[in-house]
Amino acid sequence: xxxxxxxxxxVLAGIAIxxxxxxxxxxxxxxxxxxxxxxxxxxxxxxAPVGVMSWxxxxxxxxxxxxxxxxxxxxxxxxxxxxARVMSLAQLQASELSSNERAxxxxxxxxxxDAPDSAALFAxxxxxxxxxxxxxxxxxxxxxxxxxxxxxxxxxxxxxWLQAQGAQPLFERIDVxxxxxxxxxxxxxxxxxxxxxxxxxxWQAPAYEPWRLAARELLNPGSSGGPCFHIELEPASGxxxxxxxxxxxVQVQPPADPQRPREYSIASIPADGRVHLLVRQExxxxxxxxxxxxxxxxxxxxxxxxxxxxxxxxNFHLADNTHRPLILxxxxxxxxxxxxxxxxxxxxxxxRNWLIFGERTAAHDSYHRHELEAWRQxxxxxxxxxxxxxxxxxxxxxxxxxxGDAPSGIAGLHVTKRLQSQREYVQxxxxxxxxxxxxxxxxxxxxxxxxxxxxxxxxxEAALIDIIGSQAxxxxxxxxxxxxxxY
Numbered sequence: 001x002x003x004x005x006x007x008x009x010x011v012l013a014g015i016a017i018x019x020x021x022x023x024x025x026x027x028x029x030x031x032x033x034x035x036x037x038x039x040x041x042x043x044x045x046x047x048a049p050v051g052v053m054s055w056x057x058x059x060x061x062x063x064x065x066x067x068x069x070x071x072x073x074x075x076x077x078x079x080x081x082x083x084a085r086v087m088s089l090a091q092l093q094a095s096e097l098s099s100n101e102r103a104x105x106x107x108x109x110x111x112x113x114d115a116p117d118s119a120a121l122f123a124x125x126x127x128x129x130x131x132x133x134x135x136x137x138x139x140x141x142x143x144x145x146x147x148x149x150x151x152x153x154x155x156x157x158x159x160x161w162l163q164a165q166g167a168q169p170l171f172e173r174i175d176v177x178x179x180x181x182x183x184x185x186x187x188x189x190x191x192x193x194x195x196x197x198x199x200x201x202x203w204q205a206p207a208y209e210p211w212r213l214a215a216r217e218l219l220n221p222g223s224s225g226g227p228c229f230h231i232e233l234e235p236a237s238g239x240x241x242x243x244x245x246x247x248x249x250v251q252v253q254p255p256a257d258p259q260r261p262r263e264y265s266i267a268s269i270p271a272d273g274r275v276h277l278l279v280r281q282e283x284x285x286x287x288x289x290x291x292x293x294x295x296x297x298x299x300x301x302x303x304x305x306x307x308x309x310x311x312x313x314x315n316f317h318l319a320d321n322t323h324r325p326l327i328l329x330x331x332x333x334x335x336x337x338x339x340x341x342x343x344x345x346x347x348x349x350x351x352r353n354w355l356i357f358g359e360r361t362a363a364h365d366s367y368h369r370h371e372l373e374a375w376r377q378x379x380x381x382x383x384x385x386x387x388x389x390x391x392x393x394x395x396x397x398x399x400x401x402x403x404g405d406a407p408s409g410i411a412g413l414h415v416t417k418r419l420q421s422q423r424e425y426v427q428x429x430x431x432x433x434x435x436x437x438x439x440x441x442x443x444x445x446x447x448x449x450x451x452x453x454x455x456x457x458x459x460x461e462a463a464l465i466d467i468i469g470s471q472a473x474x475x476x477x478x479x480x481x482x483x484x485x486x487y
Contacts, residue, residue, distance in 0.1 A: 054083040055194070056103040058092055060119035060154065063249065063263070063485070064313045065179070066108040066143055073104060073191065080195035089119040090478070094126055101135055104194075105158060108143045110484075111453050113153025117477050117484060118315060123154070124474075127161045134166035139194075140173040141187050151175065170194070178260050208253045208261075210236040210305040214274060216297070223364035224390065228333060229297045230267075230368075231277040236305050241270050246344035247316035247337060247448075247485065250275060253307040254292040262292035263311070265450060265485055267336035269343045275310075278336035278367065316485045318344065321446035324481070325352035327437070329426055329460055332359060334451025335367050337485045341448060346380045354383040354440065356433075358426040358456070360390040385433065389423045427459035434467045441468050446481040453486040 055077060059070035067088070074084040089107070097103070110116045115123035140162070142155020152175045159173045171190050176183040215232035233250075235241065246269055251261040268276035281297040282290030289298060300306060316337060318326075326345065328338040335357055345353055355372070359365035365388065375381045430437055449460055464473050464482075476482035 054085045056092075056096075056100050057084050057086045058089055058103060058105050059086070060089040060105075060107040060116050060122075060158075062108045062110045062116035062118075062315060064311065064315055066106045066116075067314060068312070069141065069143075069184075070106045073106065073187075076188070076191055077195055082195045089115075089122045092122060092126075094129070094131055097126075097136070098131055098133065101137060103136060103138045104141070105138060105155075105162075106141045106143070107155040107158050109148070109150065109152055109154040111457070111486070112148060113150030113157075115154045116315070117482065118480075119154070121474070121478050123157075127158070131165050133162065134168075136162070136165075136167040137170050138162055138167050139170045139190060142173055142175045143179075144175065144177065146177045151177070181259070206309050208251075208307040208309050211275070211308055212236045213296075213300050213302055213304050213306050216302065219278075219367050220364045223360060225280075225332075225360050225365065226283065227281040227297065228365075228367065229279050229281065231279055231296055232268075232274045233277070233306055233308070234274045241273065242310055243270060244275075244310050245269075245312070245317050246340040247313050247318070247483075248340075249311045249313045250277065250308045251311055252292055252296065253309075254295045255307075256295065257291045258307075263487075265334070265337035265340070266310075267339045269340055269347065271347060272343070275308075276336070276339075278333045278339075280333050313485065316448070316450075316483050320480060321483075322348075323350065325354070325440055325443055325445035326350075327354045327356070327440055327445050327447045329356045329430070329447065329449045330451040331357065331426055331456045332451050334449075334456075334486070337450035338448065339368065339371075342375060342380065346375065346378075351379050351382065352445075353381050354385075354436075354445075355381055356385040356387070356426050356429055358387040358389060358429075358451075360388060362386070362388045362391055383436070385426075385429050387424050387426050387429045389425055425459060426456060427463040430460065430463040431466060437464075437467050441472070441476075444481075446483070447476065449482075449484045449486060451486060457484060457486040 055074075057070045057074045057077075059066040061067040061070075070086050074086045077084045089105075107119070108116050114120075140155055140159045142152035142159070144152035144155065155173065155175065159169070163169065174183055174187050174190075176187075211233040212235070213231070214234045215230075217230045218227055219230050220228045244266060246266075248266050249263045250266055251263050253261050264277045264279060266275055267278050268274060277296070279293055279296050282293045284290070288294075296306070318341065326341065328341060330338050338355065338357070342353060342355070345351070359367070366386070372381065372384060372386075376384055447464070449457060451457070461473065464476075473482065
């Protein structure tokens, strides 16, 4: 017979529930205030005197950087008395482009020269058409990374397409390598000419602030892959945490190379009290460590200051997908971005979540295994598929494994039968679970992908096309139900 719950425990439970409700209400109010301020800012920027045409500021953003620069550009022009309207390339219609005379484009590149997800429809439909744009005067700021073969690829293609339609460039395209300050200053110089003034405010990104390295743990001792570390950071001042959302990034400024910050997906939410990162230690062929990863994982001493800044990654936020079922797919350190979303979902009671995650071996690479197991038992994760490409195939065929069968030790893990010579990756697991993927898609699920650009991201998209069709995948992208943070 179960014993009765004491009044004291009932009172404590009631207090806990009330405090949680107050926390949720405070977060919701803060987000509402931010949205209202964004609406007011947009209205102020878009207003223009009668007969005066606004400048179009159009961005194509994958990680949110181009969007931030677009708003910064618009505010600078607004300060100089030049009206401007900001919109994403996904919102830009052919009629609007044909009827405007002045536009500035800020375009990121996804992967090896492709358009960002949000700009894919524009690139596929409008940029394959011919438009009369002889009246349009424009400028292009192309964002990229020189380590990729097609540096600033989409910005270059966009510039070439605009010129092919007869549009007239105001100045040569500016290519930016990892937010290079000199290139951004060149953009500001051209904005001064656009605004007809030379005293625009300096181009200032948010300042780096000192944080303290509070914890560091090697997650995969003995792994055949590179060492992977769980890292925790807290403000050095000891003050309140700044706000961020699940899906956001941090930019770390390594002391050996302060001009080229490195970005990492945040693996925590503010309620955790610290910024968590999942960092793989990079080692070059000569044996030397990567500048940023080596600093974070080995050289920096616990308690030592780490200079960083938070960066919004709006394209990887939940946004309108908050109440949808969520399929989270990733590999390696990509678990970081997925973990933050699972934490956020757990905090608000959204339990229709399915994680598909890949690594090398269950014995060495089961990152945050106990946390995932707890979420599975609590119902936060309805399904979990852990795919270990270097492990031998499971003897269990296409079914739910028992605790003893599951190579990771997680109850309810799905495993599949494959040939001994085959390696299985997350995209292969998607195909194995095609019926469930279609069912979740039909239920309105959103799909979030985080991890390797090479191999995994393209493989996942190809698998989704095989399962639900290319048109359905395009619709997912256009509606914001397919979001990626890949690198």
